[in-house]
Amino acid sequence: MPSRSRPFYFTVKSKTGEKIPVAVNGEPTRIDAPGFSGLCHIIHDTGSETGSARVEPSQKRGLIVQMQGKFAEAATLGEENSSNIWLGGTLGAALNLGWVMRNVVSLGSKFANKKTGGRFYIDLGNDHAPCQMGFHLRALFRVLATSEGEEAPKLGSPELDAIPYGGPGLLEVDTSKTYTLYWKIPYLDLCTWELLKVPAISPLPLENVLGDLSTTRLFMYDLGKCSAHHPDYEQSLLLEATFERGAEGDEFYDPVAAVHPPTVLDAPPGTPKKEPGLPHDDSMSIVDSLQELAEDLSEDSLELNNLFARALQELPLWQGFDSLNGLNFRVPFYIEAIGRFRKQEVRSWYVLRAESADGGFYWQARDAEELAALCRPKRRLSRFLRGAAPRKYHCCDVRTLEQFRLIVTSHLAEDSKMRSAVLQAANAPPDSPQSPSRLMQPPPRFLEPDGTMCGIAFAQAAQGLKGAKREALVGAIHFEGRICEELLRLSSDNFIRCFSPYDCDQPRVLIHAGEITRVEALSQKFLDRFHLFEVQTDLRAYVFCCAHAPDRDEWVAALREAAQAASVSRASGPAGPMSPNSIYGVASAKKAAGRSRNSRGSDVIPNRHGPFLDATGAGRWPNIRYVLNDRLLTSAAPHPLSADAAAHLLELALALGSEPSHTSLAAFLDSTCMLKAVRFNLWSQAELKAFWCNVYHCLLLHGLLVLNTPDSEEKLAIFRRRASYLVGLRPVSLADIETEIFHVPQESAAPPEVESVGKGGCCGFLGGKAARAPTKTSALADTAKQVDQTAAASVELSQKSRVAVECENSSGLATEPVNACMYLDAAETWEAPSMDPRVELILSEGAGSCSIPVLRASSLDRQLDDAASLFVQAQVQTESNGGVVRAVTLPGKCRALKRHFKNERDLLFASGNLAWHVGQCLEPPSSQFLLPRLLPILQHQQEQPA
Structure with a gap:
């Protein structure tokens, strides 16, 4: 294999700014770019591939790029040099050309541009702008259009090689067709970075021409929509991708290792539990690891390690026990x-809590790589580069760390080498051979800038630096289970910025002081070591910690002063009642949604959705979701939550009204966070049905309150798919509850008109074309009027439970790894409730639904019967003559009931159930004639939507 061979990485930017990696020589990857959605496939077969991208046997097919999908909009048509779809790219560094060669290339590019009629563009760049090239799409790619209803060829299949090259020309885009784009070049090796098959030149190292290039930006754009000016391509971007070269020793992206787990239902009950699979290498020993680490550390570093160890051993709760028997970790x-x-x-450090039989405890912090080397079989945590070049930094995969947490727990629970090593270091003095400083790099004094590396990590954090009033290294608690060292800065412009190390061109969190509603110093110590303070806005609560109490108090005082000054200036402006649309501040979490904070000035997420997106960069859930109940950190409830907890939440949601006060809105938002602590152990079918129905309607009302009201079919689909709650360990949306919990067919929902709330609290998603602008506030006001204002048990989180310090941790491993909500215990297998046709009738889905009931498990059957009867009274129309029913007209959502059932017996039962409810609404002489007339309507689906 060539010594120059390195892996490379190709990522496509999604609509939200998330970077989607494309596997080389793997399966096609689904992409969702702003102007093109479909699949992307890359084949690299030159014989220089390594690892998962290696092709056996190699056929030397060269480099092939294939894309297949639909365009979002039609392309502009006109002159080929000023319109239509183009492909371009910019280099991350200047071309490595001398003065003579630069002029020769410039002259040659002008000549080529003239001879091709403007179908080629090149700008060699300068000190202020990078080198940019552009080609007409059809000048590079072979294009095949497949009409709607026909099957497009499969990416990677040999039949794509037979697509003819159509030559230059305009591409007339039809948004209903599927386009297959095919590009092949045998003269380029991206692994060895060489030019191939050119006589008297090859193999030519490309760095001789392009320089030491590591990152390239590629894009597809519509030239006609940017005024035929190629440097303004960002105004009409259809697709954006990034090409990056790896370093020696790196591996290709492996989609199998990075596969996302299911987000709603885990493996079916009865599946044997297994240990999450992580890469390991039996050839690696703990002795080798210690020797390698000892060679890397200098004498000064070892002395600094000893200082760290002594500092921690001086803390009482970081010292060991006299007796090491019977400890639980x-x-x-x-x-x-x-x-x-x-x-x-x-570096990643696991915080271990050791508990004795008499109730005492102490803390340890151990390096993740040290624990991985102590496992049997030995583990090797995958390390990779994160961040923007050239400031990429080494770290471990977050999903790997979360899965490895369960493995560490299992090893510490049994007689293992890891437990022995941890116990040996538990009671050893700092100068002992068994001290943590001797066994492995000890835990540093976290959250203190005690080295030059801390300054280097935030060297590029320039935003707000001019006029900074206060800045310091703090611990940011991202979510339950994860803390990160970050830079917190308060500037004179009243913005609070929080930067991640090395990846700090843009702040991870951006808050204006006017958004702050409360700054509070929490009394309890975090991990019995750090001092907490909480910054609350209307929609989010950010928790930070400092190493010393005076530093925490100074931050609280400074933030309170900034918030008070901003509120005074805001109060001098026009005042008015609070509405759901006025609770959003100036800017919040602009670079949210996973890895989108690495984007550079494009696809900024709206402020309304920013607080609900995952701004931690951890990829807690694979898809874009607006998680509405992640405002507070929660810990395990002192007693298991019952199914009626969701009923209390729904009562609070129905009672908010159209103009909720800050107090009532904050109380409701805080109460929904308790759903993260729900566990479904030994729940009955009635409890499951009541819980999920109440959660569904609570999420629906919550989403309408804080998000944009959907006023079209497309926006409704996005709303149902993205508005989510964290329930237990997983995020669930309205669509997840409908399809995966209750198995409701997708045909049940009709194009909506959000109008108002009907009698009894009906959420007015009405079928048909929207006739007027939606009014969300009136809907919530009518809802509040229809709800029985009975006193409900308060659902609140205590101050002590806001920050999770510990929780009951199961020693059993999850059936499948769950990374959606990285909580503190193992994943739980969910059981879907049994199918009930009455449930589909009461869900407010969008086709003339019934009123919203607050269900209780103790009286579920009676409530379902009453709700179904109310639905029949409001939605089912009957025509009778002389006391005899002649015709029955059912609403559109009833047509999908037949899809639930596998045989006629089940269908007859469901039909009889619905017929009984219809019969209850008619006179007794008429009800006996209803069933024979209603069954054919259900079986043959001849009814008309109401």
Whole structure:
């Protein structure tokens, strides 16, 4: 294999700014770009591939790029040099050309541009702009259009090689057709970075021409929509991708190792539990690891390690026990800390809590790589580069760390080498051979800028630096189970910025002081070591911690002063009643949604959705979701939550009204966070049905309150798919509850008109074309009028439970790894409730639904009967003559009932159930004639939507 061979990485930017990796020589990857959605496939077969991208046997097919999908909009048509779809790219560094060669290339490019009629563009760039090239789409790619209803060829199949090259020309885009784009070049090797098959030149190292290039930006754009000016391509971007070269020793992206777990229902009950699979290498020993680490650390570093160890041993709760027998270990958190000894490195530390039989406890922090080496079989945590070049830094995969947490817990629960090593270091003095400083790099004094690496990590954090009033290294608690060292800065412009190490061109969190509603110093110590303070806005609560109490108090005072000054200036402006649309501040979480904070000035997420997106960069859930109940950190409830907890939440949601006060709105938002602590152990079918129905309607009302009201079919589909609650360990949306919990067919929902709330609290998603602008506030006001204002049990989170310090941790491993909500225990297998046709009738889905009931498990059957009867009274129309029913007209959502049932017996039962409810609404002489007339309507689906 060539010594120059390195892996490369190709990522496509989604609509939200998330970077979607494309596997090389793997299966096609689904992409969702702003102007093109479909599949992307890359084949690299030159014989220089390594790892998962290696092709056996190699056929030397060269480099092939294939894309297949639909365009979002029609392309502009006109002159080929000023319109239609173009492909371009910019280099991350200047071309490595001398003065003579630069002029020769410039002259040649002008000549080529003239001879091709403007179908070629090149700008060699300068000190202020990168080198940019552009080609007409059809000049590079072979294009095949497949009409709607026909099957497009499969990417990677040999039949794509037979697509003819159509030559230059305009591409007339039809948004209903599927387009297959095919590009092949045998002269380029991206692994060895060489030019091939050119006589007297090849193999030519490309760095001789392009320089030491590591990152390239590629894009597809419509030239006609940017005024035929190629440098303004960002105004009409259809697709944006990034090409990056790896370093020696790196591996290709492996989609199998990075596969996302299911987000709603886990493996079916009865599946044997297994340990999450992580890569390991039996050839690696703990002795080798210690020797390698000892060679890397200098004498000064070892002395600094001893200082760290002595500092921690002086803390009472970080000292060991006299007796090491009978200790139980928990692993509630891990900390991502800046590497103090190596540049561009972030290390992961697991925080271990050791508990004795008499109730005492102490804390330890152990390096993740040390624990991986102590496992049997040995583990090797996958490390990769994160961030924007050239400031990429080494770290471990978040999903790997979360899965490895369960493995560490299982090893510490049994007689293992890991447990022995942890116990040996538990009671050893700092100068002992068994001290943590001797066994492995000890835990540093987290959250203190005690080295030059801390300054290097935030060297590019320039936003707000001019006029900074206060800044310091703090711990940011991203979610339950994860802490990260970050830079917190308060500037004179009254913005609070929080930066991630090395990846700090843009702040991870951006808050204006006017958004702050409360700044509070929490009394309890976090991990018995750090001092907490909480910054609350209307929609989010951000928790930070400092190493010392005076530093925490100074931050609280400074933030309170900034918030008070901003509120005074805001109060001098026009005042008015609070509405759901006025609770959003100036800017919040602009770079949210996973990895989108790495984007550079495009696809900024609206402020309304920013607080509900995952701004941690951890990829907690694979798809874009607006998680509405992640405002507070929660811990395990002292007693298991019952199914009636969701009923209390629904009562609070129905009672909010159209103009909720700050107090009532904050109380409701805080109460929904308790759903993250729900566990479904030994729940009955009635409890499951009541719980999920109440959660569905609570999420629906919550989403209408804080998000944009959907006023079209497309927006309704996005709303149902993205508005989500964290329930237990997983995020669930309205669509998830409908399809995966209750198995409701998709045909049940009709194009909506959000109008108002009907009698009894009906959420007015009405079928048909929208006739007027939606009014969300009137809907909530009518809802509040129809709800029985009975006193409900309060559902609140205590101050002590806001920050999770510990929780009951199961020793059993999850059936499948769950990364959606990285909580503190193992994943739980969910059981879907049994199918009930009455449930589909009461869900407010969008086709003339019934009123919203607050269901209780104790009286579920009676409530379902009453709700179904109300639905029949409001939606089913009957025509009778002389006391005899002649015709029955059912609403459109009843047509999908037949799809639930596998045989006629089940269908007859469901039909009889619905017929009984219709019969209850008619006179007794008429009800006996209803069933024979209603069954054919259901069986043959001849009814008309109401």
